[in-house]
Amino acid sequence: MNPPKPTALQAIMTIMLTVGITNHVFIIPALLQVAKRDAWFSVILSIVPFALLILLIAYISARTKGKSLPDWLESNYGKRLSIPFKFISAAYFLGTAWFALFDTIMWTKVTFLPYTPMVITAAVLMLICLIAAQLGVNSMAYASGVLLPFVVLLGFYVATVNVQYKDYHQLLPLLEHGWAPPLKGIIYACTGLFEIFFLLFLQPYLKTPLTNKHFVIVGFILVGLTLGPLTGSIAEFNPHEASLQRYPAYEQWRIAGFGKYVSQTDFFSIYQWLAGVTVRIAVALFIATDIWNISKKRQRSALLLFYAVGLTLLCLTTFTDIQFQHLMIRFMFPFNTGLILIVTLLLAFAVFISAHKKGESGT
Template identity: 60%
Template sequence: MIRSPKPTKLQAIMTLMLTIGITNHVFIIPALLQIAKRDAWFSVLLAAIPFAIVVCLIGFASSRIGTEALPEWIRQRLGRFPALLFQCVMTVFFFATAWFSLFDTVMWMKVTFLPYTPVLATSLVLMLLCLGGALKGMKTIAITSGILLPLVVLLGFYVAIVNVEFKDYSLLFPLLEQGWDPVIRGVLYTCSGLFEYYFIFFLQPYLKAPLNKKQLFIFAFILFGLTLGPLTGAIAEFNPFEAAVQRYPAYEEWRIAGFGKYVSQTDFFSIYQWLSGSCIRISFALIVIADMWRVPAARWRPSLLITLAVILVPLSCYTFSDVTFQHLMIRYIFPIDAYFILGMTLILAAVSMFRPRKKGRST
C-alpha cells in the first residue's frame, strides 16, 4: 500500500472520470464516426456486452488486490521477474498514453484557437502544468479533479440542452445500411475507450479502501454514458456524414451553442473542459510511472518525472503530422489499446486466483 495522504473514494471516481472520460468523450468519437458513420451509436450499445464482462473481471480482481500496489502484488504470487516485466510493460503503456493525450491536445489547440502559436510553446506550457501536478502526487490530482469536474459536468449538460433545437434524432436511423462489418469494427473502437476502466487498478493503491461493487458499477455506467451522449448528439446535430469528416465533433457542438441573446458563441468553455481532462490524464500517467518504480532515493522520483516531461515535449511537436497521427490512431492505436487492456485484465483476473508465495516454498 502506498503510504501518503489518501484521496477519498469520491475524489478517486472524479479523477477517473476526467482521466478516462476525455478518451470516451473526445478522442474515440472521431474514429467511431469515420468507421461506422450512422451506426456508430449502435456500436456503442453493442460494446456494452464486452464492457460488462470486463467490469466483472476487474471487480473480481479488484476484490483480491485491494489497495496493494500491483507490482508488489504480482511479485508475491508469481515472483520477481514477472513483476519486473509487468512494470516495464506498463511503463511503456502509460508513457504512450501521456504522449497520445499531449499530442492530440496540442494539435486541437493548433487547429481550433491557436493557429499562429508555435506548437512547441503550447506543448511546453501544458507539460509544465502536468509536471507540476505529477510532482505534487496523486492526492493533489484527486483534490484538483474534485474542483474541476463539477463545472466540466455542468458545461456538458449545458451544451447538450441548449443545442436541442438543432438536433434531429431521426438521423440516427436507419441502422445497418452498410451491413454488420462497420458496426463490429465500431465495437472494437468503443472498447478501446471503455476498457480504460482498467485504470482503477492503478488508483486504488492510493486509497484507504478499494471501491466496492456498487461504486464500480455506477462508475462503469457513467463511463458508458460519456461515450453514447456526445456521439448521438454529434450525429443528430450534423448528420452522420458531416460529423464523420469533422476532426473534433465534440468541439463543433460547442461552436453552435450560444448564451442568451447577446453571446453567440461559447466555445471557449470547451477549452476548460478539454484542458481539465488532458491535464489530469497526463499527470495521472506520469504519477503511475514514477510510483511504479519506487527506490529509496528521495531525489529519484522528481528526476524521473522531469526526464519524462523533457522527452514528451518534442515528441508531441515533431513526431507526426495531424493527418498521419489520425491514420495511426484509427488503424493501430485504438485496436491495439483495446486488445492490450483486455489481455492485461484477463491476466490479472487469472493471477488473482493464485495464493501469495510463502518464503521457502514454491507456489
C-alpha cells in the same frame, strides 16, 4: 502529518476526467469514421465485453485487496513477473500521456493558436502536468473534485442549448450497411471504456478499497460519456458530416450561444478539454513513475522530469494531423483495446492461480 487519502468518490471523479476525455473527445472521430450512423449502436454492443471486463477488474481488485499490482505480483510470483509488468505498464502510461499531449496541442493549433509553435504549447501544458504529478495523487484527486463539477455543468449546458438543432431521426435506420460497421466500431468503443482498468493502479492510494458498486457506477458513467456527445454529433450534423469533422464534440460548442448577445461560447470547451487532459497526463506520469517504487525524492523527481522532457520533445515529430489520425484509427486504438484486455485476463488468471494455491496450502 500526511494528508488524508482520497475517497472512492474522489477516485471516481478523477477517472471521469482522466478517462472521460478519451470517451468524450478522442474516440468519437474514429467511431464515426468506422461505423458512421451505427457508431452509437457500437457503444451499446460494447457494453457486453465491457461488463465482462468490469467483472474481471472487480475480481482482481477484491483478491489483491488494494495492494499495488507490481508489489502483489512480486510477493506472489517474484520479480520474473513483476519486472516485465512494470516495463509494460510504464510504457503504456507514457504512450497514453504522449497521445493526449499531441492530440491536444494539435487541437489548439487547428482551433485557436494557429501561429504559436507546438513545442511552446506542449512545454507549457507539460509543465502544469509535471507539477501536478510531482504533488501526488492526493492533489490530483482534490483538483478533480474542483474541476469536474464545472466540466459536467458545461456539458449539460451545451447539450441542452443545442437541442433545437438536433434531429434524433438521424440515428436511424440501424444496420444500413449490415453488421460489419457496428461490429468493427466495438473495438473503438472499448478503447475508452476499457480504461476503467486505471482504477487498479489508483486503488492503493485510496482511503478505502473499491467495491463492486463503485466499478458498476464508473462503468455506467463511461458509457454515458461516450453516448452523449456521439449521439449529439450525429443528431446535429448528420452521420456523414459528423464523420468528416476532426473534433465533433468541439463543433457542438461552435453552434452553442448564450442568450441574445453572445453568439459563440466555444471558449468553454477549452476549459473542459484542458481540465480533462491535464489530469489525464498528470495521472499517467505519476503512475509511470510510482510503479518503480523509488523512495528517494530527488531520484523520483529526476525520473518525472525525464519523462516530461522526453514527451515534450516527441511532440516535435513531423506527424501531420491526417497522419496522426490515421495512426490512431489503424494502430493505437485497436492496440490499446487489445493490450488492456490481455493484461486484465493475465492478471485475473494470476490472481486465480494464487488464490487456488493458497486454498490448497490451507487445506
